[in-house]
Amino acid sequence: MRYSCMETVKLKKDQSKKKTGIKITGAEAIIHCLLAEGVDLIYGYPGGAIMPVYDELYKFQDKLTHILTRHEQGATHAAQGYARVTGKVGVAMATSGPGATNLVTGLADAQIDSTPIVCITGQVPRHLLGSDAFQETDIIGISTPVTKWNHQITKAAEIPEVMAKAFYIAKSGRPGPVLIDITKNAQFEEFEFSYEKCTGVRSYKPVPEPSVKAIEAAAELINSAKKPYVVWGQGVILGKAEEALKTLIEKAGIPAAWTIMGESAIPTDHPLNVGMVGMHGNYGPNVLTNECDLLIAIGMRFDDRVTGSLDTYAKQAKVIHFEIDPAEINKNVPVDIAVLGDAKTTLELIIPLINKNSHEDWRKEFDKKYEEEFAQVIEKDLHPTKPGLTMGEVIEEINLASGHEAVMVTDVGQHQMVACRYAKFKHSKSNITSGGLGTMGFALPAAIGAKMGAMDREVVAIIGDGGYQMTIQELGVIFQHNVPVKIVVLNNDHLGMVRQWQELFFESRYASTVMTNPDFVKIAEGYHIEAKRVTERKDLKATVQEMMASKNPYFLEVRVEKEDNVFPMIPSGASVSDIRLK
Amino acid sequence: MKKQRFTISVYSENNVGLLNRISGIFLKRHINVESLNVSKSEIENVSKFTIVVNTTEDWTRKIVAQIEKQIEVIKAFYHTDDETIFQESALFKIASHLLFDERQIQNIIKESNSQIVTVSRDFFVLAKTGRRHEIDEMHDQLEPFGIMQFVRSGRIAVTKSEMPITTILEDFYQDK
Numbered sequence: 001m002r003y004s005c006m007e008t009v010k011l012k013k014d015q016s017k018k019k020t021g022i023k024i025t026g027a028e029a030i031i032h033c034l035l036a037e038g039v040d041l042i043y044g045y046p047g048g049a050i051m052p053v054y055d056e057l058y059k060f061q062d063k064l065t066h067i068l069t070r071h072e073q074g075a076t077h078a079a080q081g082y083a084r085v086t087g088k089v090g091v092a093m094a095t096s097g098p099g100a101t102n103l104v105t106g107l108a109d110a111q112i113d114s115t116p117i118v119c120i121t122g123q124v125p126r127h128l129l130g131s132d133a134f135q136e137t138d139i140i141g142i143s144t145p146v147t148k149w150n151h152q153i154t155k156a157a158e159i160p161e162v163m164a165k166a167f168y169i170a171k172s173g174r175p176g177p178v179l180i181d182i183t184k185n186a187q188f189e190e191f192e193f194s195y196e197k198c199t200g201v202r203s204y205k206p207v208p209e210p211s212v213k214a215i216e217a218a219a220e221l222i223n224s225a226k227k228p229y230v231v232w233g234q235g236v237i238l239g240k241a242e243e244a245l246k247t248l249i250e251k252a253g254i255p256a257a258w259t260i261m262g263e264s265a266i267p268t269d270h271p272l273n274v275g276m277v278g279m280h281g282n283y284g285p286n287v288l289t290n291e292c293d294l295l296i297a298i299g300m301r302f303d304d305r306v307t308g309s310l311d312t313y314a315k316q317a318k319v320i321h322f323e324i325d326p327a328e329i330n331k332n333v334p335v336d337i338a339v340l341g342d343a344k345t346t347l348e349l350i351i352p353l354i355n356k357n358s359h360e361d362w363r364k365e366f367d368k369k370y371e372e373e374f375a376q377v378i379e380k381d382l383h384p385t386k387p388g389l390t391m392g393e394v395i396e397e398i399n400l401a402s403g404h405e406a407v408m409v410t411d412v413g414q415h416q417m418v419a420c421r422y423a424k425f426k427h428s429k430s431n432i433t434s435g436g437l438g439t440m441g442f443a444l445p446a447a448i449g450a451k452m453g454a455m456d457r458e459v460v461a462i463i464g465d466g467g468y469q470m471t472i473q474e475l476g477v478i479f480q481h482n483v484p485v486k487i488v489v490l491n492n493d494h495l496g497m498v499r500q501w502q503e504l505f506f507e508s509r510y511a512s513t514v515m516t517n518p519d520f521v522k523i524a525e526g527y528h529i530e531a532k533r534v535t536e537r538k539d540l541k542a543t544v545q546e547m548m549a550s551k552n553p554y555f556l557e558v559r560v561e562k563e564d565n566v567f568p569m570i571p572s573g574a575s576v577s578d579i580r581l582k
Numbered sequence: 583m584k585k586q587r588f589t590i591s592v593y594s595e596n597n598v599g600l601l602n603r604i605s606g607i608f609l610k611r612h613i614n615v616e617s618l619n620v621s622k623s624e625i626e627n628v629s630k631f632t633i634v635v636n637t638t639e640d641w642t643r644k645i646v647a648q649i650e651k652q653i654e655v656i657k658a659f660y661h662t663d664d665e666t667i668f669q670e671s672a673l674f675k676i677a678s679h680l681l682f683d684e685r686q687i688q689n690i691i692k693e694s695n696s697q698i699v700t701v702s703r704d705f706f707v708l709a710k711t712g713r714r715h716e717i718d719e720m721h722d723q724l725e726p727f728g729i730m731q732f733v734r735s736g737r738i739a740v741t742k743s744e745m746p747i748t749t750i751l752e753d754f755y756q757d758k
Contacts, residue, residue: 140599145606149653150599169653202754203595203656327647 235299
């Protein structure tokens with residue numbers, strides 16, 4: 001393997017020491033800042049306004065690996081994939097102008113899905129700011145709504161403090177993307193470098209103090225509830241609260257469901273893990289939201305794809321919201337008790353106050369609903385009898401071949417919903433997807449980042465034929481660095497999810513959703529990636545096994561049924577109770 | 583929920599770009615800002631935004647939460663008109679001859695408690711500080727005589743209740 005992330009990790013350990021009194025350029029200072037923050041891997045694309053930094057990257061390549069993505073958007077998604085799988089800050093770099101604007105989708109994705117990334121952009125020299133210089137764009141203005149924080153550096157001396165702040169802000173509290181724009185003159189200027197990590201910003205309180213009163217009140221509600229129900233989100237993973245959540249639900253015997261961003265925090269086969277909520281989630285978790293007497297939301301934000309119509313969402317239930325971000329409280333769903341703080345701290349505080357319970361009758365309701373869903377949907381998806389291949393059976397074969405150990409990276413659309421529904425996980429941080437923004441093209445670059453962040457794990461990207469072609473150029477990275485990701489394209493020659501909506505809600509007028517696709521196997525082979533195509537069921541198992549056993553990158557196209565629909569489904573704007581099984 | 587006027591007070595660091603970030607919060611929700619004033623505050627190196635909106639309390643609360651979430655915002659509050667002492671300022675530029683030709687103008691100046699800021703051969707300038715309706719009233723009275731230029735400031739307001747910014751900042755430095 002040409003790229004080895006693991007080796008470079010060892011090399012950077014002693015770099016966090018403070019350097020004082022040495023005059024270096026701003027460009028070199030940026031490298032020292034990155035090393036001091038423990039960064040050993042960045043994704044990016046060079047260009048005029050960032051060239052001094054790339055020149056330093058060349059000198060420091062033994063300590064800091066730079067991966068040239070084939071488009072700046074790929075760099076942001078790769079940084080996201082890396083961040084999501086490691087819990088560390090992902091870093092992407094680009095030049096000014098188009099390089100910077102190409103980061104916007106990744107920033108927006110990271111913002112809505114709370115992913116810690118730091119993006120560094122070059123900018124025209126200070127004296128040219130505002131002159132419409134070549135490749136000048138106001139990236140601070142453009143990126144403001146899609147960043148947790150952004151800042152423009154115009155003097156080299158500002159670099160250490162701003163970079164330290166960038167990393168602190170990206171990863172603390174509710175994480176998010178930060179963009180630092182650095183004018184070219186600041187990259188050339190020399191100054192005395194010293195670095196101190198940021199430990200606080202006076203106007204920013206990353207984690208609110210948990211209130212003992214709120215925790216006691218929440219405990220009382222949980223202890224007196226007859227039909228308590230937990231819905232957890234990514235906050236559990238970001239807050240490293242997986243064990244605490246498991247302890248809580250086991251002690252109180254509470255069935256617990258997840259949003260797609262929270263998936264894998266608790267193993268799929270845990271008896272209290274009742275499945276997925278939301279538009280294409282499981283039947284029981286959706287319907288029973290409107291039958292529980294206490295809804296305990298943990299680290300989730302009541303997205304409209306989760307709640308359906310708010311007017312009919314859990315109106316019968318008391319609601320407790322464990323949440324790190326005060327702005328999320330009462331934003332979409334009014335709550336009875338808000339427990340502010342990071343999930344691990346607050347859950348650990350409440351566990352001793354919770355009475356043991358089992359809620360067996362209530363849990364049986366979920367089993368019953370699952371049986372109904374199994375008979376009407378799941379069985380047909382996983383063990384179809386019709387000739388055409390289903391997306392579900394492909395996911396199931398991957399489950400069998402991976403032993404539930406793999407990281408699954410999904411794109412956006414039907415395959416994403418099917419993968420989230422049927423993928424089985426043993427470990428947290430295993431489901432990497434674009435949840436809030438729904439960014440087609442996310443999966444391929446994100447899988448590269450995920451693999452480089454977890455070289456010891458299998459990483460399988462599940463992608464539709466539409467999204468695949470949005471960032472297909474990143475096959476170049478997989479080839480150049482021999483990144484051993486497994487790429488599965490579920491090809492139905494359609495933009496499947498939009499086609500499904502057209503079928504159900506627009507009288508089958510398939511406006512611009514039919515795709516004439518190229519030979520994906522040949523394209524992968526063009527990048528010297530081993531590639532296979534499966535068109536018949538009889539070849540599926542062996543090919544998936546071959547793919548999973550491969551030590552190299554592997555591309556698998558599965559020709560699935562062209563006009564399958566994903567069910568269950570809550571039609572847009574309908575109630576969770578009105579979820580359709582067909 | 584009914585719409586009403588709220589005054590949002592934002593204490594923040596004095597940084598380039600924060601105005602854009604805050605105005606973006608209104609833009610994203612398609613909420614029109616009635617007036618916006620940025621100035622220094624009672625605390626050194628802390629800026630204060632005074633923003634007036636006409637919307638529901640629910641929206642105002644959500645907006646304030648989003649504003650407060652911004653890294654460089656120390657704290658944000660919202661208040662009703664009853665909870666604040668507020669004023670606006672206006673300047674009227676009027677042709678000088680009217681001061682002598684139209685006796686009524688002198689009465690308006692006296693009754694409105696406005697000041698003459700400057701007088702030149704061609705024009706004079708009146709300054710008026712007060713509530714919006716007082717300024718509007720004065721504008722309506724002067725309009726028939728001809729106003730050469732008119733400008734009104736955004737609302738500035740102080741609240742009857744305390745806004746404990748100093749405590750927040752002290753707590754931060756104590757924790758460090």
